Amino acid sequence: VRGRDGEAALASVYELLDELVPAARQPLVGIGVGTPGLVSASRGVVVNAVNLDWRNLPLRQLLQDRYHVPVTVVNDSQAAAVGEHTFGEGHRPDGNLILVNVRHGIGAGIIIKGELFHGDGGGAGEIGHVVVVREGGLPCRCGNSGCLETVASTRAVVQRAQMLARHFEGSSLATAPEVTFEGVRKAFADGDPVAQQVVREAGRFMGMAVSSLMGTLNIQRIVLAGGITSFGQPLLDVVNET
Numbered sequence: 001v002r003g004r005d006g007e008a009a010l011a012s013v014y015e016l017l018d019e020l021v022p023a024a025r026q027p028l029v030g031i032g033v034g035t036p037g038l039v040s041a042s043r044g045v046v047v048n049a050v051n052l053d054w055r056n057l058p059l060r061q062l063l064q065d066r067y068h069v070p071v072t073v074v075n076d077s078q079a080a081a082v083g084e085h086t087f088g089e090g091h092r093p094d095g096n097l098i099l100v101n102v103r104h105g106i107g108a109g110i111i112i113k114g115e116l117f118h119g120d121g122g123g124a125g126e127i128g129h130v131v132v133v134r135e136g137g138l139p140c141r142c143g144n145s146g147c148l149e150t151v152a153s154t155r156a157v158v159q160r161a162q163m164l165a166r167h168f169e170g171s172s173l174a175t176a177p178e179v180t181f182e183g184v185r186k187a188f189a190d191g192d193p194v195a196q197q198v199v200r201e202a203g204r205f206m207g208m209a210v211s212s213l214m215g216t217l218n219i220q221r222i223v224l225a226g227g228i229t230s231f232g233q234p235l236l237d238v239v240n241e242t
Contacts, residue, residue: 005053013059014066021067030070031063034079036105040122044073047122050129050141051105077101077125078116081109084223096219100127100210102228106149108213127209128153152205154181154227160198161187168194185230202228203235207242 001009013033021028037049044060046052063071074082081099085091097111106128110117117124128149129142137146138156150156161184165173171194172187173179188195210222228235 001052005051009052009054010057010062013063017063017067028067028069030072031067032079033059033063033071033073034076035059035073036076036107038121038123038126039073039075039078041072041074041078041118042122044071046073074116075107075109075122075125077107078109078118080225081111081223082116084109084225085111085114088223091221095221096217097221097223098125098213098217098219099223099225100206100213102153102206102224102226104153104155106153106209110217110219112217112219127213130209130212132205132208148205148209152202152209152228157181157184157198157202157228160201161194164194164198171195181227188231188234199231199235200238203231203238204242206235207239210239211242 001012004012017031035046035049036051037054038047039045040047044058046054046057046059048055060071060073077099080101081097084099085097091097094114095111096113099109101107101109108125108127110125129140129144129147131137131144131146132148133146133151138150139145140147140150151160158179158181161173162179165171165179168174172190172192173183173194176183184195184198188199206224206228213219214222224236224239
């Protein structure tokens with residue numbers, strides 16, 4: 001969506017589908033959408049996607065009216081969990097799985113006995129807006145403070161690195177014209193102290209979230225996905241330790 005939200009973000013969806021639909025080499029039987037936010041999959045409505053500024057958006061109906069094929073809309077982390085369960089290695093068809101998707105936001109897709117678990121209101125796995133910093137937490141776009149997204153998402157990693165780099169003259173990030181996620185990733189690989197600290201902090205918070213999921217659901221197969229995984233084994237070690 002390139003930073004767009006509201007009607008502009010919806011226009012991005014139309015632009016993408018306007019390219020994809022004519023490119024189909026077989027008869028198109030349907031469209032599947034994975035979107036950030038709280039989604040009512042049964043109604044195809046995006047109830048609230050704070051990072052896109054979508055509220056009660058009837059996305060399924062809008063797309064069916066425009067493209068005249070059946071449309072399924074689910075949360076993006078749920079879609080990723082279905083993809084991992086279907087195409088990933090070692091998953092039993094009737095098995096359990098949690099996929100934690102860490103990108104600009106954070107969510108979890110939960111598979112129980114081979115079926116996607118939505119919860120009573122469709123919001124199962126919305127861990128990005130669970131408060132993990134009780135005192136002095138950063139404000140979140142959802143209106144709360146101290147949410148997991150504010151300390152462990154890819155956006156949070158960049159913001160934290162920007163703040164710390166000002167006080168570490170020895171950090172390569174302190175002299176960078178702009179701190180980006182790719183810049184943090186490269187600095188981390190080079191052993192930069194700021195990047196190392198930021199990733200360890202994010203890993204600890206991720207570990208807290210994963211342990212809560214495991215303690216609640218007793219699901220042993222947990223998959224981390226998204227941009228945060230570019231930090232590789234060192235991040236995973238902190239998550240496991242926590």
